[in-house]
Amino acid sequence: MKRSVTPRIQQGLPVLLLAVLAYGCTRETTTWTVDVALPLIDDGWSWVDVIEDASENGYVAVEEGSPAVLRFEGPVADWEIPSLTELPDTIVSQELTPDFTGGPFPVPPGAVLLDTEEDIVFQGIDQQFSDLVLSAGRIDYLVESSTNGYVELQYSFPSVTVGGQPVELKVVLPPSDGVAFQTESGTIDLAGARIDLTGVSGNEINRIASHLIIGTPADISDTAQVYGTDSIRVRMHFQDMFVEQVAGYFGQETVAFEVDQDVFQPADFPGGFLEIEPTRALLQFRNTIAADLRLQLDALSVDGIAVGHPVLGVPQQIARADWSGTSVEPTVWEMDLLQTAPALFDVLGYLPEAVSASGEVLLNPLGDVSGGQDYFDTRQPPQLYLDFEWPLEGAIENFRIVRSLAIEGTELVGFDGELILRFTNGYPVDWAVTGTWDYEDPTLDAEVFSAVAAAFPMNEAAEVRIPINEARLASPATLTIEAAMTSDGPVQFTGVERVRVQVACQGTYQVRAR
């Protein structure tokens, strides 16, 4: 009996030791609670913050002063001319057939069967292009041969260069079995290609010079057996070609002019000014094409309100842009929106949200006065441009700023506290602030709060406390703050006004340390 106990003890000892060690190594998470209080956010809404997103197109700024001046300068619409920016698809086919019957006739390696230079004519182009650069485009090619021997085809386009290198297609087809054609197909990318359209002679228009050589490869010692019924075909399909720059004579084309464009985004610059009295409001047409234009605006409406103007319906001659320097000098034609009837801003009472204009433009109304030297860079299209200046003064009613912030969920175990929001007003008008903290978690009710930030100079900031806890912090949420102001009579702004938004956090948090 004693014998059996000793081994048991010996076996049990390591287990006991392991158990002791395991107990000694077992470690729970250490936790304790801390009371934290920290400032988190200090941000504000100056006039620049209010208006910076007001337009996607132009430059918006506020110049400080008494009163401050809001300036907007920028394009409100681009004018597109499809006939200058897209080239029609063009297919070029060549077929070589022997001028004999019967056969076979042996053709030794290195023999040339066809060597021809000719122009490829782009069909369907009314303009007279001499030179262009493509932003996109490609050539899909197909080469076929029924010859019982190796065939080499070399198709080069010396007037088409990509990265300074001429585009060239070189294909070697293996012998056909006499039943089916040997074929090879592929694509040549023409993005960025510069194309000289003056043809082989250098005096043509809309033509690409090409050089086609068909023969047997010199480096393959195979004698081709050619029959009278054999043929070698090549098919080049130029397609999806979009122009970046184009030169030549653009012809006399009438292009419809239709613009329907947002100017100031109502979500980011809501109305509220009872009187908008700009000191400058110029609607310009900036011709960036090196070709004369004749513009005739037939109708103009702002936010759906049709307005009359002395220039409407009257053809306006706009001279060609100057491309002689390193950058374009556009020719500018403008109409003064302060001369509309009825007075546009009296009717609107707010910044224009959308402008619509219609009419037509005639290219080269006087014909080819430049001798084929028209030029267009599609990266700088003709534009409808607004130059606007507005002193920030007047009566305000419910001028609103809305800002929203997506908040990702944060894991703060055991957190229980509050967010403290403070609004300090630097505007000479009270701001009524309303906020909504909307949780994605459907079990959590949205927090809605409101406060009034008294006009500057004020005694103290408006403060709002929002209870938060672990569950609310864990849920993704959207915080939307809307501030609105209404003045008692006309107010003058200096441009330095600012609403300061401070967010601080206070609460208890459980620290976990492993």
Next chain:
Amino acid sequence: MKGWMAYAFMAFTCVLHAQLDSLTWDATAWGQHRSNALSHELGRLLVRGGHIDRSLIDAARLAHEGEMGAFGYTSGVAVNWRILGPWKESNAHVCGSFQFKSLGDVRWTPELFDLAFAGNAGHLGRWDVLDGSRVRSGTWLQAAIGLEGANQNRIELGLVYRMQSTDARIRNGHFYVSEELDFVTGYVRGHVGWAEGGSWGLATNAEWHFLRAEAPFAFHMRLQNFGFVVSPDWTELQVDTLVETTGLTWTGPGLSVESIAQSAGASEVLSTANQRFRFALMPFRIDASFEYPLGPRSGWDVQTQIGDWMPVPRAVTGYRRAIGKQWQAGLQLVAGGWGRLRPAAWARWRKPGEHAWMLFIEDPFGWGSKSAYGRGITLRYQNL
């Protein structure tokens, strides 16, 4: 391999047994930890895990008494030996020692403790100073040899192999949040460093004893581990960063909610330095003790110890008395080191001419108490 090691061990023990007859030696094993602010319960929860109740934190905050908090530990084994025969016909004897020691020192400002364990809400409008907060630890082996003269005065030179070493320190730091919660500033200049492998060094141990038959008192001086180590591969993360803000902007240049969300975390403010051959002093210790006989069988003694990374010198005073022919015991008061005033007791039993055992208990009431601030034990065997 195992067989070879077994034979080597047997040979070693035979030689040792033979040599022990010609030696006097003593062996000491000790272990102690002490804090001036962290109770056993709080320490246990920090080490073993669990929820730390606010009452424990508050008790620790009170225990700081406005001073820096400190926690330290030391443990190890030391063997001192002396050959009985004289060295080269002199009065001196060859002596030596072997030591394995582990030492750790943590200290913090009360403000740092508050920030970490209570949060900053109670500190609004106050500048929290973090300067001097530090964590360091080291474990080393030392083998020394030297000469011992009259009155057991001795000096040794030892080879040190430091197995582990870390050092983290906030040289300067502050944290401030305004009462209105509209301004926060924080600054930290400090480092965290560690040896990637072992370090080698040299150290000196020395003892001097004033023992005179004509003098009614005795005085002892002892120096341990006075030397240096060189770490061949030392890595150090350094930080020198000031943050001062009234709050973050959502977006924009500088600190913003967006930039913090996109940042790479602490790596953006830490710089890493790798030093070859970092030189560092060993944590040496000096003991000075004074013994005064109050009678033929009793006495009074005073000890002072400095070094060993202790934030303040450790002072010990006590009364000792002989009980019978074989027993001796004493009661002491200990102050300083890493903790506050605490009692200690010791007892020594000897078999004349053969050996003696001594047991020293520091803070005897700390054993088994959750509210004590440390405990210590030392066991010594002395071959007479």
